[in-house]
Amino acid sequence: MSYDFEAMLQTIKDKQWSLADIDWDAPGAETMSEETRARMKPFMADLVWIEHIGARGFSALAKKAPTPTIRDIYQHFHAEEQKHANAELALMRRWGMLEDDRIPEPNIQVKLAIKVLDSYGDSLPLSAMAALIPLLECALDGALVKFLTDEVEDPLCHEVFRHINSDEARHITVDFEVLDLLGARGWISTITSAAEIADPRVVVGLVVVFVPLINKVRDNVVAMGLQERKLMNAIRRFEKIGGRSEYTRRMVPFQAMRVLGSMIMNRSHPYHRFLADPLVRITDHVPARLIGKPQSWVDGLSPEAVA
Amino acid sequence: MSAVPVRPARGRGVQREPEAFRARLLTGTDWFKHYYTGERVAILATGSEAASILPEVLHTAASVMVFEESPTWVTPVPVPLGPLRRTVSRIWLRASVPDAWTRRQLTPHKQFDGPHVTVSPSYYAALRDPRARLIHWPAYAIVANGVRCADGVEYQADTIILGATSRLAHSTLPQGARS
Numbered sequence: 001m002s003y004d005f006e007a008m009l010q011t012i013k014d015k016q017w018s019l020a021d022i023d024w025d026a027p028g029a030e031t032m033s034e035e036t037r038a039r040m041k042p043f044m045a046d047l048v049w050i051e052h053i054g055a056r057g058f059s060a061l062a063k064k065a066p067t068p069t070i071r072d073i074y075q076h077f078h079a080e081e082q083k084h085a086n087a088e089l090a091l092m093r094r095w096g097m098l099e100d101d102r103i104p105e106p107n108i109q110v111k112l113a114i115k116v117l118d119s120y121g122d123s124l125p126l127s128a129m130a131a132l133i134p135l136l137e138c139a140l141d142g143a144l145v146k147f148l149t150d151e152v153e154d155p156l157c158h159e160v161f162r163h164i165n166s167d168e169a170r171h172i173t174v175d176f177e178v179l180d181l182l183g184a185r186g187w188i189s190t191i192t193s194a195a196e197i198a199d200p201r202v203v204v205g206l207v208v209v210f211v212p213l214i215n216k217v218r219d220n221v222v223a224m225g226l227q228e229r230k231l232m233n234a235i236r237r238f239e240k241i242g243g244r245s246e247y248t249r250r251m252v253p254f255q256a257m258r259v260l261g262s263m264i265m266n267r268s269h270p271y272h273r274f275l276a277d278p279l280v281r282i283t284d285h286v287p288a289r290l291i292g293k294p295q296s297w298v299d300g301l302s303p304e305a306v307a
Numbered sequence: 308m309s310a311v312p313v314r315p316a317r318g319r320g321v322q323r324e325p326e327a328f329r330a331r332l333l334t335g336t337d338w339f340k341h342y343y344t345g346e347r348v349a350i351l352a353t354g355s356e357a358a359s360i361l362p363e364v365l366h367t368a369a370s371v372m373v374f375e376e377s378p379t380w381v382t383p384v385p386v387p388l389g390p391l392r393r394t395v396s397r398i399w400l401r402a403s404v405p406d407a408w409t410r411r412q413l414t415p416h417k418q419f420d421g422p423h424v425t426v427s428p429s430y431y432a433a434l435r436d437p438r439a440r441l442i443h444w445p446a447y448a449i450v451a452n453g454v455r456c457a458d459g460v461e462y463q464a465d466t467i468i469l470g471a472t473s474r475l476a477h478s479t480l481p482q483g484a485r486s
Contacts, residue, residue: 016447019459068419072445076457079444083459122411295408306452306461 003177005069012076012170017163019083019305022156024090031153032095039224040151041097045104046217047144048088050136052301053113055081057133059297060121064129066181073174080167082300087160089303094156103301109213109283111291116209118295124205125196127182131253132206134175135238135261136214141168142234144217147226176241179254183247194252206260207275212283214264215276228265235261329451331466334476338468343368349454349462351446352470354379354415355425360468361439362429370438372462374446374454376474378415383428392424403431412443446475 032040058078065071092098106114145168149161183190196202222228239258242248249255263271330349333341338360348368350360353376365371380396404410413431415421434441444456453463469476 013447016455016457017459018455018461020455020461063416071416071419075445079457079459082444083457086459118407296406297408302460304460306463 003180005067005073005174005177008170008174008177009069009073009076012073012080015166015170017083019087019090022087022090022160022305024094024156024305026156028154028156029094036151037095037097040095040148041092043144043148043221043224044088044092044097046107046110046220047140047148048085048092048104048301049106049110050140050217051081051085051088052298053110053117054133054136054140055079055085056114056117056121056297057129057136060117060124061126061129061133063122064126066126066178070174070178077171077174080171084164084167085301086303087164089301090305091157091160093303095154098303101303107216108286108288109209109216109280111288111294112209112283112286113213114294114298115291116205120201120205124202125193125199125253127179127193127251127253128197128202128206130175130178130182131251131257132210134172134179134242135235135257137168137172137175138238138241139214139231139234139261141165141172142237143226143231144221146230147221147224151225172241176245176248179242179248179251180245181247183245183249183251183254190250190252197253197256208279208283211276212279215272216280218264219280228267232265235265330449330453330464332449332469333466334469335471338364341466343466345369346465347463348372348466348468349374349464350468350470351376351454351473351475352468353377353472354381354413354420355423356470356472358425358427358430360470362427362433364468365433365436365439368438368466370440372440372442372454372464373434374442374444374456374462375412376445377420378413379420380415380422380424381427381430382424383426385426386424393422396424400431404435409434409441412441449475 055078058074058081062071062074062078065074089098089103092104093101098104145161145165149158152158182193218231222231238261242254242258263269264276343364344367346368348364348371350357350364350371351374352360357373357375358379358381361371361373380393381399382392382396383399386392386395400410400413404413413434433439442456442462444458444460446454446456448455449467449469450461453461454467455461
């Protein structure tokens with residue numbers, strides 16, 4: 001029995017929420033101590049940018065979706081990721097983390113990721129993108145967001161992340177159903193999708209850009225006090241949900257992401273010493289001027305509920 | 308075509324009374340009979356409809372937001388040869404819209420958007436006007452003050468023009484919507 005994407009699309013439309021539904025001036029902001037604020041500020045800025053990059057990823061998926069319904073779903077997910085980024089910005093403003101309402105400047109790894117998405121985003125193979133995004137979502141949803149809600153007492157923060165988590169749960173469901181659908185296309189498609197990830201654009205995109213980006217964020221949150229066990233659980237979740245489907249299991253991009261995920265989690269793996277850490281150090285020295293001007297989607301962020 | 312319900316603002320965080328609908332709502336071809344002096348206008352329509360509505364409305368409106376539902380190919384003049392149309396419209400798009408991201412929003416999907424080509428010499432020029440804004444987020448509700456999109460933002464407007472082929476066209480409209 002194939003999955004009912006049509007019903008999922010209707011659910012997504014019915015469950016929409018808006019920044020205007022939330023009272024951003026509700027009491028509770030004072031529970032944020034000066035120390036937590038300083039500690040959380042770079043974390044929140046990273047979170048906002050990762051959501052924003054995730055949004056762009058869904059937009060790339062929408063261009064390649066196998067059916068019009070899935071395309072419609074991805075267009076909604078694109079908007080929802082943007083909404084999450086906007087909501088997190090609104091939280092930052094509430095906690096006084098934005099100077100003069102300016103959007104936080106992305107770090108160099110984020111800028112490189114934006115550059116890769118601008119250049120290759122729409123030509124990356126569907127199966128690679130469709131496997132990468134659920135991995136990021138599982139890590140984000142299962143570890144980073146949980147960490148934030150554990151650290152912050154503000155009741156409004158918990159309310160906002162209840163909304164965000166219910167959206168993310170639907171994103172993850174659809175991500176894996178699409179992987180299942182792609183895997184079910186048969187052996188020829190399985191082999192071509194395996195060949196596709198050897199595409200130099202995928203290799204450059206993943207290795208040179210996403211490896212340092214993910215590693216930097218990973219080390220930042222672990223340094224802030226996130227237990228590595230939680231990250232491990234998030235990746236296990238990715239393995240477990242994907243492993244339930246026979247078709248997903250035989251997809252090479254899924255298996256590649258599974259291996260990548262477990263390497264990222266295990267700090268003693270040679271992956272870190274020989275690949276990720278040197279790449280973080282190298283990318284740290286890339287001058288921002290070299291990357292050039294990003295496309296205008298980068299300016300789409302705003303903490304305002306009305307426009 | 309699935310009908311999307313137009314719902315009043317749901318105050319999940321704060322309990323609020325349902326507000327009276329304040330914008331003017333125009334459906335079908337009603338937009339043609341009005342002036343929009345000083346108004347903020349929202350157009351919810353498919354690409355081919357928006358291509359004919361936007362340039363007209365922008366003559367008088369203070370600002371226009373276009374919620375384009377499915378983009379369409381546009382040529383400035385009628386092109387007689389079928390296969391040539393797509394090429395002409397591709398070149399026309401590249402020449403008239405300098406921003407790559409906007410161009411991406413205006414490019415129809417190979418399979419899922421209709422192959423239809425619309426003739427409009429002024430659509431792209433109108434979109435480049437600083438008073439016009441192209442919004443590609445899917446709209447999910449018409450509320451008291453405007454349109455809510457899936458990106459969580461409420462886009463406020465004084466007049467909402469609902470195209471005849473819009474996804475929201477067959478939904479029940481909010482209480483007190485003037486036509």
